Every structure is written in structure tokens, then in C-alpha cells.
Amino acid sequence: MKQVNKFITAALLFVGLVSQAQDSNNPWSVAVGTNAVDTRVSASRGGLSLLDKQFSQTFDAKENWNFLPSVTYLSLTKYVGDGFSFGVTGSANKISKVVNFDPTSSNADPRGMVVSNPGDITFFGVDGIIRYSFQEMIKSKSFEPSAHIGGGYTFFGDASAGTVNGGLGLTYWFTEGIGIFFQSTYKHSYDDTRAINVDVPGYMQHAAGITFKFGGKDTDGDGIYDKNDVCPEVAGLLEFKGCPDTDKDGIQDSADSCPEVAGLAEFNGCPDTDGDGIIDAEDACVDVKGTKMMKGCPDADGDGVADKADNCPSVKGAKENAGCPWPDTDGDSVLDKDDKCPTVAGTVANNGCPEVTEEAMKKLNEYGKIILFNSGKASFQKQALPILQAMAAILKEYPTAIFSLEGHTDNTGSDALNQKLSEERAAAVKNFLIENGIDASRLSSKGFGESMPVESNKTAKGKANNRRVEVKLVK
Template identity: 75%
Template sequence: MKHLNKFFTAALLFAGLSSQAQDSNNPWAISFGANAVDTRVSASRDGLNFLQKTFSQPFDVKDNWNFIPSVSYLNVSKYVGDGFSFGVTGSINRIDKFVVFDPTAANADSRGMSVVNPGNLSYYGVDAVIKYSFMEMIGTKWFDPSLNIGGGYTFFGDASAGTVNGGLGFTFWATENIGLQLQSTYKHSFDDNRVANLDVPTHFQHFAGLTFKFGAKDTDGDGVYDKEDACIDVPGLAEFKGCPDTDKDGIEDSADACPEVAGLAEFNGCPDADGDGIIDSEDACPEVKGTKIMKGCPDADGDGVADNDDKCPTVAGARDNAGCPWPDTDGDGVADKDDKCPTVAGSVANNGCPEVSDDAIKKLNDYAKTILFNSGKSTFQKQTMPVLQAITAILKEYPASKFSIEGHTDSDGSDATNLKLSKDRAAAVKNYLVENGIDASRLTSEGFGESMPIDTNKTAKGKANNRRVEVKLVK
């Protein structure tokens, strides 16, 4: 007994190294506890058949079972695959209740069975066991029914006998590696020797104890066996076959484009803090919802300039003016930078300058007809100055328009003289206008002599009409 207790202590230490349930990963198991021996089936065959003897009082523990108040069995087994395991069991007991068939005995029951004390016989058993577990078949993790067969050798008092064994067991797993084991084994002996005038003990042996499973290797200590661990050297999670999910976003690192920052599956594990559909690493404004075209930044006024770059974020403006509208001093809808007449309201078609009306052209020509030159010369008569000033004022109203100054004469004099005179007079008007603030690039002058009369040259009045200066709009 002393030696068995030492062995029990060693078994506990050994079991403490175990961590998982017995299977291909945890192939080893050790079980220990108490056993009871029931000799009812060893009673004489006279008078009762096997079933009557065996099952008439199968659980009469007090009267029929032999056990000692100590750890009295030890089993070591190894899983060999497909639900099968092989093990060896050692057990001890002391027989002080032996069931016999003796109808004459004072304590005989109605079937003639009585219990005698054979003298505290020592019992030792060594058995090999092949066990099949149904746990995987029935799909449970805590209830583990099993069948076992095997054989062994029993030392029973002064007799020894080989036995053939078969039994049924149940293990209830409280944790992954610790279970409560209950097992009953029928041990049939073929020996004809007698022990104290009693039959050689074909009997039942019942076991109750703890079982521990062990042997798994888990290199990275993550609770996933090496055989099933896809990342054997890195602690991970069972749902990812032992591979890690560093940022704990439910996406294993190997499939996570941003393994150190929690993200979303739709973005391969990368975050989108503002929920605008653009991952933070590509989002120029990761904390504010924006648009893809703005690289994740908002554009409140819709002018194509992101708010963070827009100096006027609530007013639509121009990209080349930092998102602000260009000034339009004259309010004609043409920005000053594009307005050729920024202080005078005009039309978009005329680059922000006013359009020259037909009425303005008529006024110009009405004035031009009254320009008086000294006879035969290109110099102005004094009374013509107000007329020239009026023409100048009209041209200044249309700073973007171009005009042509045309000179004409009557038929008096030679054609050459008249042509030169008309050219000189048109040039004189142009020069006056330039000298009084009209941009020279806006003006051209030309003379046509007597070639383009508008009246007859046969009367003095007609000739006066033909001697003229015309102002035309150049379109």
C-alpha cells in the first residue's frame, strides 16, 4: 500500500503536466482511483445459471463488493487512432466478502446465495485494455461512453489465473483534461484451481476515479496544438488555426492589410474612421467624411476645391483663386481678371465691355460729319474742337471696341490730290483721338478720296455731303 501511494503521488505530478483531451494531439492518459471486486459470478454453478447469479443482486455494494479506502488502481493508456486507445491497468484489493451457493447456510438468501469471509485474501490484477470511445461518434465534448476488451492476470490469495475481460465505461469531462471515470469490467477466469474450497474468481471489477489526458505539444502556448497550428511559433487564436489577429478586428494578420490597426473586412482590415468609404491611409481628411474625388475631404460649396484648401469653403469659387470667387467690380458677371472693362459693366460676349449700340455709331457719324477742316488742308477749324471732344468721350465708353476712321472728298481737284487729302484728314482725326486718351491699337485710319460719294458732286450741297469723315465699328 505504501508503494502504491508513492506511485499515486508521482502520477499526480505527471498528470499536472497535461493540458488537453486525449486524441491524436494528446495521446496519453493516466487514470487512478478506487476499485471494487464483486465475486457473485464466482459462486458455484449448482442451482443457479449465470444470469441469475450475475444480475440477481448486481449492486448490493454493502454485502457483495470488496474495496479498500485508498487509491487502488492505476491505468496508463495511449491513443492509437480512430477512437481506439491501448492501456495497462494495475489494481489491488482485499477480499473479505466472497459469494457462494450454500442453501444450508444460515445467511443464505432465497436463492441459496450466502456471503463468507475467505480470510482477507489479497487481490492483485494486471490487465491490458483496448478501449473504444464513442465521444466523437455522438458529437459531444463532455460525455464519453466507451467499450473495452482485453485480458490480464489476477493474483487471488494463493491462486493465480489469467482472465479475458470485457466492459463498459463512462467518462464525464469536467474540463478539457480532467474527467470522472466510471467503469465495470467482467473478468472471466478459465482456471479450475480452488481457493479455500471456493471457485477460482471469475468476477466483476468496478472502477471509479479521475482521468487526466496529456501529451500535446503547443510550442507558442496559444492553446492550439502544433499539429493544428498554422502559425506554430506565434501565439494566435483557435478560430484562425493558431494564427494571430494583432489588432483584434476579427481578421487574421496574414489577410490583414493593416495588421496593427483595427479595421473592416471590406477594406482588408484597414480602418475608415470617418466612414466615407476611403481607408485612412489614403484619406487626406481621415476624421471628416469626404468624397473620393477630393481624396476623402469634403467640398461643402461644390466648387471642386476641398474645404481644407478652400479659403471660401461655403461659397463656390475658382480653383485658381483658392476656392474663392474672383472679384467683379462692375458686376457684369465677368471677373475682373478677365474683364477688359473691369470698371464698366459690359457683356460676357464682349469680354466684360459694353456692346457698341447702333445709336452710338449714329452719334459718332453725326459728329464726324460736322468736323471742319481748313480748305485744302488736314488741319481743324477752331469750332470743330467740341465735336472732336464729343467723339472722344463716346469712344471712351467702349474701351474694348475698335474703330476705323475713314476720310472722303468731293470731286474737285485731281484724284491723287483728293486721295492724299482724305488720308491725311482721317489720320488727323485718329491722332487727335490718340492724343486725348484713346489707345492707338483700337484705331485705324484710311482715305478713299472721291471714290465713295454719298451725294452728287454737281451741287454745292452734294459736294459738302461728300466731304466727310466716317467712324465705323470694327467687328
């Protein structure tokens, strides 16, 4: 059984690769899916006279179905015309439920049917089929009801027998060539004695799965079947009934003045390579989009100076400056020639340099409060370095501003010692900033010792807040 499943799965993959959108020109159809076998229909041994009744009951008793949840059904058919198709089908299953008529059994249902397990015997069926499609009759592109008849041979455990078949089916086509199908077939066995592994009972077989149509002839491979292709030996387009548009410009070759080069309809298929509305034959700059004023050559920045004469072709400038703008590098509306800070955006009032904001001063002084020095010294603790670097980054944003660094201590120790320590700490901060890129002319430092506390020195918190370096803006 595993080998059969592998074979059918491989067939499904193959068909999935070769199938394409189809129409009635495609004669071949492959279907793969699963099947269920039900022997109830022949259990009463009433012959064909009871078929209608049993057929109607078979869907009411699905617990009688023998079903494997895998790919167990394969069909190959060929359309021969007028709605008729001929083909072969193969199916596999495992029979664990056989229905017999025994009204005397205590296990019988109200109709006298008894379900037994014959021992999970194997089932194989090979059938020939003649199918008639009602699709043209109902004028539907999606739904295809059908009826079929045929005959086949069934292997039922150790037994085998021929059958005469008939049934109904329905296919729903998602595309012209791919659909899902459902069908039910009654297979009548003339060797039905209900003896397992000796004969084959008549049975209903239900199948469902995916179906594919393929095989239409398209000589030039353009997706248009030869039957509808005006140019069947030359790949073409559907809108031109299969005839070519070599340059793919939407203009059929027969109406294209330049069939080998993509062009525009307004130029009879000839190109305007740069798309500037000037045909190549009249364009002085064929490969670069330009303007009519420049005879097809570009003025990229639109400053009235043609790019070939523009020293700054991508930046709008002044004609008197050879098409280049008077520079304002930092974009602060102060031209570089008048800007004291040409690379940093500033204000006109400050000659192009940025004015120090209150927020920046607040941030600098917040940093000054948390600079950690070694106890009684002007050297920094390791944790202070990121804070000092952050202060340097802020000062670099204001390259012309001048600052004063003022050191303060708590009241621990003598006045003279605290005065000296505050001066040394303020100087240490200044030197660090200079070493990290701040011009020395912009910085000064001084100390105030313990003379200017911001909180009481009676608490540890107050003392910590009094040990600080304040930053003042000089100008």
C-alpha cells in the same frame, strides 16, 4: 498497500499538472480512482451460462463488494483510431468477502450464496485492455459510453491466475480533457476451484475515478494543435488559425501596417498612444492625451488654456489669471482675498468665517458643567483635562468668535470666598484654552460666586450642578 496508494496519488498529481484542454488529437489517457471486487458472479460455478443472471444481481448485493476507500486503480491507454484504444490497468484491494455457493449452509441467502472472510488477503490485478468508444456514434461531447475486452493476471492472496475480461464503461467529460469514469468488468478465471490462496475465483471489478487526456502535438505551444494550425511553427491565436498577432492588437500581422506596435483597426494597426483619437504621426503630444483644438496636447482642466501655458494645469481657472482660479481655500464661496477665515469654511454673511451653532454652544456648556476642580481650589483634577481639550477643539472651529467664560459656585463658604473662587476658576479655564491654541483676544472671564444657582443648594446634586463654568457667545 500504502506504497501503492502513494504511487497512484503521485501519478494523479503529475497528470493534473500536465493535462490541458484536449480534443481527438490527444491520444493518451490516464485514469485514477478506486475499485471494488465482487466474487459473487462466479459463486454458482454455473459457468458463462449464468453470467447474465449473476451480472444483473451483482449490483443488488453490494454488501459482497470488497472496497478500500482510497486511490487503488490506475489506467494508461492510447487512442489508435476509429474509436479504439489500447492500454494497461493496475489495481489493488483487500479481500475480506468471498462468496461461495452452499445452499445447505444455515448462513446461505435465498439463492444459496454464503459470504465468508478469507482473512483480509491482498489483491493485485494487472490487465491489458482494448476499449471501443461509442462517443462519435452518439454525437456527444460530454458522454462517452464504451465497451472493452482484454486479459490480465490477478494475484489473490498467495494464489495467482490469468483472466479473460470484458465489460462496459461510461465517462463524463467536464472539459475536453478532464472527466469522471465508471466501469464494470467481468474477469473470468480458468483456475476457479474456490480454494483461497490456492486458486483465483472469477469476479466482477467495478472502478470509478477521474480521467485525463493529453499528448496532442502543438509545436509552437499556442494551444492550437498542429493539425489545425496554419502557422504551426510560430505561436499564434485561435481567431487567426494559429498565425500571429505580434503586437496583440487584434489585427493579424499580415494586415497590420505596424505589426510590432499595438494599434487600432481604424488606423490600420498603427498606434494612437495616448488614445486621444489623433494618430501619433499627427500628435504634437504623443504620450499625453489631448484635444484636436490643442493639436493633440492636453488642456487637463478644460479651461481653454493649454497645459504648457497654464500655471495651474490641473485646476480650472481664468485666462486672465494664467489659467489659475482665484483661490477659495476653504471652499465657502468667499475668495481668500475677501475671507477673514481663509482656511475654515464659513458663511458669506460672516465674511467667510463660520457662525457658531446652537449645538456647539450647548456642547460647550455641557462640558462646562462637568469640569472637575480640586475642592476649594481653581486647579483641575486629572479627569478634567480631556474635557478642556474638547472645549478647545470646538473653539478652534470658530476662529473669529469671541467668548466669555463665567464661573459659578454653590453656597458652601462665605460670599466673598465663593466670589473669588468663581473668578479664579473661570480664569483657569481661560488660561488653559489660551495655552492650547486659542487666541487670548477671543476670551474673557468673570465670576458670579453663588449668586446665580440653577438648582437648590439643599441637595448634593443641586450643589454639584451649581458648580459650573458657563460659556457665552459675545460675537
